[in-house]
Amino acid sequence: MVLQSSLKNCLQLSCILQAPKAGFRSTASGGLIMQSTSNDVYQNLAVEDWIHDHMNLENQQVLFLWRNSPAVVIGRHQNPWQECNLRLLRQKKIKLARRRSGGGTVYHDLGNINLTFFTTRKKHERMENLKLVVKALKALRPQLDVHVTDRYDILLDRQYKISGTAAKLGRTAAYHHCTLLCNTDKFVLSSVLKSPYKGLKSNATPSVPASVKNLFEEDSSLTSELLLDAIAEEYATQHRIDRHINLINPADETVLPGINNKAKELQTWEWVYGKTPKFNISTHFNIAYKDSVLDVKVDMDVKHGRIEVCNIDLPEQWLPPALCSELMKNLTGSKFCPNETTALVTTLLRACPQDGDLQSRWNLLCENIKMLM
Amino acid sequence: VCTHRVRSCSSIRFIKSKYVCVFDKSALKFSHQQRLFRTSAVSRGQIVQFKLSDIGEGITEVTVKEWYIKEGDSVSQFDSICEVQSDKASVTITSRYDGIIRKLHYSLDEIAYVGKPLVDIEIDASKGVAPAEDVVEAPPMSHEEHTHQEIKGQKTLATPAVRRLAMENNIKLSEIVGTGKDNRILKEDILNYLAKQTGAILPPSPKAEIIPPLPKSETVPAPPKDKARKIPVPVSRPIVFSGKDKTEPITGFHKAMVKTMNAALKIPHFGYCDEIDMTQLVQLREELKPLAQIRGVKLSFMPFFIKAASLGLLQYPILNASLDENCQNVTYKASHNIGVAMDTEQGLIVPNVKNVQVCSVFEIASELNRLQSLGSAGQLGTSDLTGGTFTLSNVGTIGGTYTKPVILPPEVAIGALGKIQVLPRFNGKGEVFQAQIMNVSWSADHRIIDGATMARFSNLWKSYLENPASMLLDLK
Numbered sequence: 001m002v003l004q005s006s007l008k009n010c011l012q013l014s015c016i017l018q019a020p021k022a023g024f025r026s027t028a029s030g031g032l033i034m035q036s037t038s039n040d041v042y043q044n045l046a047v048e049d050w051i052h053d054h055m056n057l058e059n060q061q062v063l064f065l066w067r068n069s070p071a072v073v074i075g076r077h078q079n080p081w082q083e084c085n086l087r088l089l090r091q092k093k094i095k096l097a098r099r100r101s102g103g104g105t106v107y108h109d110l111g112n113i114n115l116t117f118f119t120t121r122k123k124h125e126r127m128e129n130l131k132l133v134v135k136a137l138k139a140l141r142p143q144l145d146v147h148v149t150d151r152y153d154i155l156l157d158r159q160y161k162i163s164g165t166a167a168k169l170g171r172t173a174a175y176h177h178c179t180l181l182c183n184t185d186k187f188v189l190s191s192v193l194k195s196p197y198k199g200l201k202s203n204a205t206p207s208v209p210a211s212v213k214n215l216f217e218e219d220s221s222l223t224s225e226l227l228l229d230a231i232a233e234e235y236a237t238q239h240r241i242d243r244h245i246n247l248i249n250p251a252d253e254t255v256l257p258g259i260n261n262k263a264k265e266l267q268t269w270e271w272v273y274g275k276t277p278k279f280n281i282s283t284h285f286n287i288a289y290k291d292s293v294l295d296v297k298v299d300m301d302v303k304h305g306r307i308e309v310c311n312i313d314l315p316e317q318w319l320p321p322a323l324c325s326e327l328m329k330n331l332t333g334s335k336f337c338p339n340e341t342t343a344l345v346t347t348l349l350r351a352c353p354q355d356g357d358l359q360s361r362w363n364l365l366c367e368n369i370k371m372l373m
Numbered sequence: 374v375c376t377h378r379v380r381s382c383s384s385i386r387f388i389k390s391k392y393v394c395v396f397d398k399s400a401l402k403f404s405h406q407q408r409l410f411r412t413s414a415v416s417r418g419q420i421v422q423f424k425l426s427d428i429g430e431g432i433t434e435v436t437v438k439e440w441y442i443k444e445g446d447s448v449s450q451f452d453s454i455c456e457v458q459s460d461k462a463s464v465t466i467t468s469r470y471d472g473i474i475r476k477l478h479y480s481l482d483e484i485a486y487v488g489k490p491l492v493d494i495e496i497d498a499s500k501g502v503a504p505a506e507d508v509v510e511a512p513p514m515s516h517e518e519h520t521h522q523e524i525k526g527q528k529t530l531a532t533p534a535v536r537r538l539a540m541e542n543n544i545k546l547s548e549i550v551g552t553g554k555d556n557r558i559l560k561e562d563i564l565n566y567l568a569k570q571t572g573a574i575l576p577p578s579p580k581a582e583i584i585p586p587l588p589k590s591e592t593v594p595a596p597p598k599d600k601a602r603k604i605p606v607p608v609s610r611p612i613v614f615s616g617k618d619k620t621e622p623i624t625g626f627h628k629a630m631v632k633t634m635n636a637a638l639k640i641p642h643f644g645y646c647d648e649i650d651m652t653q654l655v656q657l658r659e660e661l662k663p664l665a666q667i668r669g670v671k672l673s674f675m676p677f678f679i680k681a682a683s684l685g686l687l688q689y690p691i692l693n694a695s696l697d698e699n700c701q702n703v704t705y706k707a708s709h710n711i712g713v714a715m716d717t718e719q720g721l722i723v724p725n726v727k728n729v730q731v732c733s734v735f736e737i738a739s740e741l742n743r744l745q746s747l748g749s750a751g752q753l754g755t756s757d758l759t760g761g762t763f764t765l766s767n768v769g770t771i772g773g774t775y776t777k778p779v780i781l782p783p784e785v786a787i788g789a790l791g792k793i794q795v796l797p798r799f800n801g802k803g804e805v806f807q808a809q810i811m812n813v814s815w816s817a818d819h820r821i822i823d824g825a826t827m828a829r830f831s832n833l834w835k836s837y838l839e840n841p842a843s844m845l846l847d848l849k
C-alpha cells in the first residue's frame with residue numbers, strides 16, 4: 001500500500017491498523033484524525049458510511065476531513081428537482097450525490113472543506129463540534145467575527161453563512177458533518193442551487209437558502225489547507241491526541257473492505273434519484289408551431305423517481321389521440337429522466353406513421369416534456 | 374383438511390420423534406390453519422408498544438420519512454424499523470424486540486412524538502422479551518448486520534416460533550438458509566437442516582449474513598464420527614434449489630422496444646449472407662490508424678463499412694427506402710443516414726450518421742467517436758436517434774459469425790457483421806493462404822426488395838471492402 005507523500009505528517013496506516021474491523025488505533029487513545037486523498041464525492045461519502053458502520057467508536061472519536069471536486073450534495077430525503085438546476089449540472093458535468101444524513105442541499109468544490117465528527121450515539125454533540133471549529137478559526141485569525149447559531153450554522157459578520165450542518169444517528173454510532181466555505185465559486189454555487197422546475201409539489205425536506213461568503217473574501221491569506229490544519233490542531237488539542245493527520249485512500253479495499261461497493265451504491269440511479277419522496281408536477285408550457293401557439297398541460301406523479309401517473313393535455317387533434325395516449329402509456333413506469341425519455345420517444349417514433357409534419361410535432365412535444373426533467 | 378393434517382403429523386414422526394409434540398400442539402391449537410408449518414398467522418403473543426425512544430438534544434418530535442417494514446412483517450432485535458428526521462439529523466430507529474409488526478402508528482411525513490408508541494410489535498408470549506442467543510453477537514458484528522439491513526434492506530427473518538425451535542436444538546439461525554419470502558427462515562428449513570445431520574452439530578460457518586440460493590448445507594458431507602456405525606442413506610433426496618422467480622414490469626425504453634419489434638414482425642424478412650476477405654482492409658486500416666490518431670480520431674472498421682454501404686446504396690436506392698403503412702407507396706430517401714447499433718446501459722440504441730453520401734471516411738469516423746462517447750454516457754440526443762434510413766450492426770465485436778438481424782422500421786434493410794477470423798483459403802494458384810474472413814448477414818423487406826437486388830448490393834459492398842482501392846473510383 002503506497003501512501004502519497006505530503007507536507008502533512010502521515011503514518012503508514014498499516015502500523016496503526018491492526019485489524020480493520022476492530023477499528024483504527026492511533027498512537028494515543030481518544031481520537032483519530034483522517035483525511036481523504038480523493039476528491040470524488042461518492043468515494044468520500046462511502047468512507048463516511050464505512051466508518052459509521054465498521055469502526056468501534058467506544059474508546060475513540062474520529063475526525064474525517066475531505067474535499068470534493070464540483071458536486072451538489074442533497075440531503076437524505078430531498079428532491080433534486082426541487083433543489084437544484086439539473087440541466088445545468090448535466091451541462092457542466094457537475095456530479096449529483098445524495099448523502100445519508102438529513103438536512104439541506106450544498107454545493108461542493110475544492111474551495112469548500114468538509115468535516116465529519118464520528119462518535120458513539122451517546123457522545124454525539126453537534127454544538128460542541130461547531131464551537132471547536134469556531135475556536136480553531138479564532139485561534140488562526142482572532143479578528144474574525146464568527147459564531148454558531150442555534151440552527152447549527154456558522155455565521156461570518158453576523159450575516160453570512162459559512163457553514164451548514166447535517167447529522168446521521170444510527171443505533172450505536174452517530175456522525176455530524178459540516179461544510180466550511182473557504183474559497184468556493186459563489187457564482188456557480190448560486191446558479192446550480194436555483195431550481196428552474198415549476199409546479200412541483202412535494203413533502204421532501206426543503207433547503208433554506210442563505211447568503212454566503214467565503215472566508216477567503218474576509219482574509220485573503222486563508223486557504224483550505226491552512227483551515228484544515230487549524231481545525232485538526234484544535235481537535236488534537238481537545239482530544240489530547242497527536243496532531244497526526246492520517247491519509248486515507250477511499251479506493252483501498254485492504255484498509256476499507258467493502259468500500260468500493262458502498263461507493264458504487266451511492267452512484268446508482270436508484271439511490272440518487274430513486275430515493276426521492278413521492279412528488280407531483282403540475283405545470284404547462286407553450287409550443288410555437290408554424291403559425292400558432294398552443295398551451296400544453298402536464299400532470300405527473302413521480303414515485304421512486306419513476307412516472308407513476310402521466311397526463312398530458314393537448315389541444316384537440318394537434319396530435320392523433322391514439323399517438324398521445326401511446327406516449328402517456330409508455331411514459332408511465334419510465335424513469336423521470338431526459339435520457340431515458342429520449343431513448344423511449346425515439347424508439348416509439350419508429351412505429352409511427354412516417355409523416356414529416358407529424359414527426360416534427362411529436363419531437364417538439366417530447367423536447368418540451370424533457371425540459372421538465 | 375382434518376385428514377390432511379393427520380397425514381402430515383404421521384410423516385413427521387419418522388424424522389425426529391421430538392417434534393411430534395411441537396406439531397401436535399400446533400395442530401391442536403390452530404384448527405383453522407391451512408398449512409401446518411406457517412405459524413405467522415398465530416396470534417397468541419403479547420402486543421408490546423414500542424415507543425419512540427429519546428433522540429437526544431431535547432428533541433420531542435420528528436418526522437417519519439421512510440418505513441423499512443410494514444404491518445405483518447417479522448422483525449428481529451436491531452432490525453431497522455424506520456428513518457425519522459429532526460431538523461438536520463436523520464435517525465435510524467431500530468427494533469428492541471423480536472416479533473411481528475402489528476401496527477404502524479404513523480404514516481409517511483407525519484410527526485412522531487418521543488415517548489409515544491411508534492409501532493406495535495407482537496412478541497411470542499412464552500419467550501418473553503428477545504433472548505440474546507439467536508440474535509447476533511458482538512458489537513462489531515451487529516454493526517455489519519445493521520448496515521447490511523440498513524443499506525441492503527435485508528433482515529434476518531424468522532418468526533418467534535421458528536426461533537424457539539432453533540434455540541431448542543442449539544442451532545444458530547445464521548447457519549440456516551431461509552427459503553421463505555425475503556429469505557425468511559421457515560420451520561421446514563430447520564427441519565431440513567436437522568434431517569441432514571447424523572447427530573453431530575456442524576461447526577458454525579464464518580459468514581455474517583444469510584446467503585440465498587444453493588445452500589451450503591447441501592454440499593457439506595456429514596462427518597462420520599464412528600465409522601463402524603451405519604450411516605442412514607437418505608432415499609432419493611431431490612436437489613433443492615431455493616432461488617425465487619422475480620417478476621418486474623417492462624417499462625420505459627424496453628416497453629417502446631417491444632412495440633418496435635412487434636412492428637418489425639409484420640415485415641416479411643429474407644436473409645442473405647456472405648463472407649468478406651478483409652485482408653487488404655485490415656492492412657489499410659493499420660496504415661491509416663496513426664494518421665487518424667494524429668487528428669484526434671479513433672479509426673475502427675465501421676467507417677469503411679458505412680462508406681462502402683453508402684456507395685452501394687447509390688446504385689441500389691431501393692435499400693434506402695421506406696414503405697408506407699398500407700404498402701401503397703415507396704419513398705426513396707435522399708439522405709443516407711446510416712444507423713449503427715450500439716450496446717449501452719439502457720439497451721440496444723441505434724444512433725445514425727447523417728448524410729454519409731457526402732461524408733469522407735474520416736468524417737464518418739469522427740462522428741462515430743462523438744456518438745459513441747454520448748452513447749456510453751447515456752446522453753444521445755433526439756436528432757442522433759431519429760431519421761435513420763439503413764442500419765449496420767457490428768455484433769462481431771462481441772462475437773458470432775452469421776446472424777439473423779431484425780429490420781428496424783421504418784427501414785427496409787439491415788446488415789449484421791460477424792467477427793473477423795483468420796481462416797485458410799485458396800488463392801488463384803490453388804495455394805492455401807491465411808485470409809482474414811468476416812461474415813455479413815443481411816435482412817431485407819421482401820415486399821419491395823428481391824433476392825437479386827440484395828445479392829448485387831452485397832457483392833458491390835463486398836468488392837469495395839475486399840479491394841479498398843476500388844472505392845477511390847466511386848468516391849464523390
